[in-house]
Amino acid sequence: MAAPRVPIEVDPESGVWRTDGLPMLYVPRHFFINNHLAVEQALGRDAYAPLLYDAGYRSAFTWCEREAETHGLAGFEVFHHYMRRISQRGWGLFAVQRLDEATGEATVRVKHSLFVEHALAGQGDGMAGLAQCYMFAGWFPGALAWAARPLGREPALACTEVHCAAQGAHDHCLFRVTAG
Numbered sequence: 001m002a003a004p005r006v007p008i009e010v011d012p013e014s015g016v017w018r019t020d021g022l023p024m025l026y027v028p029r030h031f032f033i034n035n036h037l038a039v040e041q042a043l044g045r046d047a048y049a050p051l052l053y054d055a056g057y058r059s060a061f062t063w064c065e066r067e068a069e070t071h072g073l074a075g076f077e078v079f080h081h082y083m084r085r086i087s088q089r090g091w092g093l094f095a096v097q098r099l100d101e102a103t104g105e106a107t108v109r110v111k112h113s114l115f116v117e118h119a120l121a122g123q124g125d126g127m128a129g130l131a132q133c134y135m136f137a138g139w140f141p142g143a144l145a146w147a148a149r150p151l152g153r154e155p156a157l158a159c160t161e162v163h164c165a166a167q168g169a170h171d172h173c174l175f176r177v178t179a180g
């Protein structure tokens with residue numbers, strides 16, 4: 001497979017990175033995860049995970065809106081575009097295993113999640129054994145809800161990580177999006 005090309009523009013005046021017109025950050029993975037784990041430790045997972053879910057949902061929704069305009073895409077095409085793009089940015093490799101466009105329900109497999117890679121590299125003290133990738137849980141329903149809007153509704157969706165590769169029994173993480 002040819003390496004996917006990711007368009008990146010660096011503004012010589014401001015140093016801001018952009019892809020498809022959207023400002024981006026390029027940071028070391030350990031820096032990002034250390035921030036994430038610091039907040040998890042301070043708030044506790046039960047408080048932190050729902051906050052991340054809502055923020056991720058809104059961000060995915062907004063991203064889809066912007067990308068649809070930029071590329072002239074519509075509906076579930078944008079969801080598939082989203083899966084491809086996040087797979088090119090170091091978060092992991094995202095594959096849609098099942099998608100029901102009538103309800104927005106889906107199953108998404110993730111290989112090489114950044115959290116799993118970090119934990120398996122022995123860099124995440126206390127990370128092994130627990131599902132680690134709950135940051136992604138809001139992303140899929142946010143993008144799916146955006147995609148379903150032209151059908152006349154924004155479905156109420158929920159999403160959980162069914163199993164995580166960091167738990168050791170599988171080589172991938174699995175997320176299930178269900179209609180409420």
Ligand SMILES: [Zn+2]
Binds near residue numbers: 115133161
């Ligand atoms: Zn996982």
